[in-house]
Amino acid sequence: MPASRRDFLRTSAAYAAGFAGLRSLVHPSLARGDALLGAIGYGELTPDPSGLLDLPAGFSYRVVSRTGDAMDDGLLVSASPDGMATFAGPDGLTIVVRNHETKPGDAGPFGENYERLDKIALDRLFDDGAGRTPGVAGTTTFVYDTKRQRVVKQFQSLAGTERNCAGGPTPWGSWVTCEETTDTPGNLLDASDDFTLVKEHGYCFEVPATAEPRLADPTPLVAMGRMRHEAIAVDPRSGAVYETEDLDESGIYRYLPDQPGKLVAGGQLQALAIRGQHALDTRNWESHAVSVGDRFEVDWVDLDHPESPDNDLRVRAFAAGAARFARGEGMWYVGEDQTANSEGAIYFACTSGGIKRIGQIWKYTPSRSEGQPGERSEPGVLELFLEPNDSRLIENADNLTVAPWGDLVVCEDRQGDVVRLVGVTPTGQCYTLAHNHVQGEFAGATFSPDGSTLFVNLQTAGMTVAITGPWRG
Template sequence: MDRRSVLRATVVGAGAAAFSGSLWTGAFAAPAQPGASPYGPLGSPDANGIALPAGFTSRVVARSRQRVGDTSYVWHDAPDGGACFAAGTGWVYVSNSEISRTGGASAIRFDASGDVVSAYRILANTNRNCAGGAMPWGTWLSCEEVARGYVYETYPLGGTGAVRRPAMGRFCHEAAAADPVRGVIYLTEDESNGCFYRFRPDTWGDLSTGTLEVLVAGSGTSGPVSWARVPDPDGGPIATRFQVSGAKRFNGGEGCHYADGVCWFTTKGDNRVWAYDAVGQRIDLAYDDSLVSGTPPLTGVDNIVGTPGGDLYVAEDGGNMEICLITPDERIAPFLRISGQSSSEICGPAFAPAGGRLYFSSQRGTSGASSGGITYEVRGPFRS
């Protein structure tokens, strides 16, 4: 397969559209190209500096080094990866802190109306917690983006201390995504010659023990793959990415999202979105900015999240500070744009359980001595 083998997509029947490895036809579509957004063009920036389609609104829910709403909790610096979890009639948004030595993660709890009711720490004194992943049993994996970094399992609703999970490997962790059908956790690695991993816990739901494997593939961009066990998940003295001959290299692994037989993950070094078909045991490109006709709408490819309707939302690290939308019919268009924050990056996109609210952060906010991360909420008629 050449680099133009892009974005095999389909629609699940019974009214629930979704990307699905199990339903891919085997025929390859053309590369995702710029097109009209299903929400229409972006309007002018609002009072928060965010350009949105008609019908959508934004608000600030937290700022670094300031109290969250009416709570006494001070929001962390450098907010990064995030996710939402149901909490009674409301929900919780968790966010990592990509700060050296004191990173960790925090949570904001919302009531059924979307009002902030509390905020609190769920992980402390860890190192450069970048992205992570939500687990089906209600925990958040917070990943350290350092050499021989750990994965920490945290508890978004509070009341339970975070637990280090060394069996998931020690490397420059970025993101994680759970595949409950095959009982594995996919893991990305933020190195210019990094790998793509999966962790097979001995017991599903218990991450204390299991087997770490790395994806093995030929030299081509797309095609069949296999998995090989990493002999020493501790990564010392030989880094995990160098332990298995034939392990496929990826240029700066970033976001990771699993849905309906496909694990989507991004690589920032070459501005790509990849699709691992867990059913067909193959890998393909879903987006590559060098294959776009004209000016690519998406650069600085970073965090990724999907919806039950099959849309992928991909955040930019830099670029022109957009979250772009890739639709199942292979259109890519900006969904929102933040102005006045060109030295920042967009992190942690996540939808509230009901799907009508999108949370994300600008990691560094505006430039200047008083700058700091800003966490936003966008509400509107997201398609289901």
């Protein structure tokens, strides 16, 4: 963020007190109303007659995909849509790659009794479940016409994986999808003995963004680590890939590919450490170790044996001095042309971080020599960007993306009568973009390449919606 933000935070007590007072009025309740932030947000929300999604005046939504919809390949849209990203397609169309955080027993692509399993070759599944009960998560892709606001086609694009939660787009036109599980054969969580696994889970997979129906090669990116993955982001300058882990005590990771752009070719996995502070606990749970605006120089700790059969990457990382985070979740690269300064950055959410355990958002600015010997003398910098500790502002930040006008758009991951999409300005001000009334999380917020359409999932309801209106920028 611009230096002016830090100056305000550190040198103007009067401003800070007044700003805190303003923030306490931003969301006087979880009911409607953002009038005080009309200048930075989109004004008061209008109640939806259908009781699904409240939006600002002038905005509208349509449900474009639902769990159980028949797709063009004869398979069905799986339940629990989660992380997504968009890509420019042919003829001005938009390609959307979408995760499904499903587990064995959930509604999947093959039907309730796997009656559609014959529509797919078993060798295109990562885990075929011994030919009986393959993984029902993976990814689907839909092609969208933003001018006509309609789906052109949709199809399964990765199959046989479990609990594909978030992920991230790459600069070379693919989606990296992440399994949020470390299930193994004989140790299957949240399912009965009727389900079979034949492979270990907990990996990332790369899915090409294509408008033509086909399944991605289900090759796990083993060198990126086996863990309860959440999201990734790629620094296009260095090719480094950053990863979050969804546990109460988790690490933040970096993967340096041997060949930038070819993740499957191998590389070095590392964990983030704060220079001069061994195993710093950033969660602020037991003690207030980090304040908003604090900046830390970063070192990276090498991790061997990324396949981690004992699921101990974070344990080994902490022993080597890596920092502790609270449920790392959404992560997104914000480019140089999308910020108020000349540097790109990685933003990521820690869903249960902070004194009140309702979330933090962090910013990592890579070194100009990221992943190279020169970064030792000019390290990357980590900053606590936001820790509101006020549920009226934002509660349990999860997936996030960057809007065309430069703000973050953050999905709340919680239950309640009203759950929000929240905008966050580069100076840390929060405003509400939408409320859902399905009593479950928003997930996968992402804008179309032309900036006209915000796609987001209502995970519990199994819906993907497209939101349009007078967006800025």
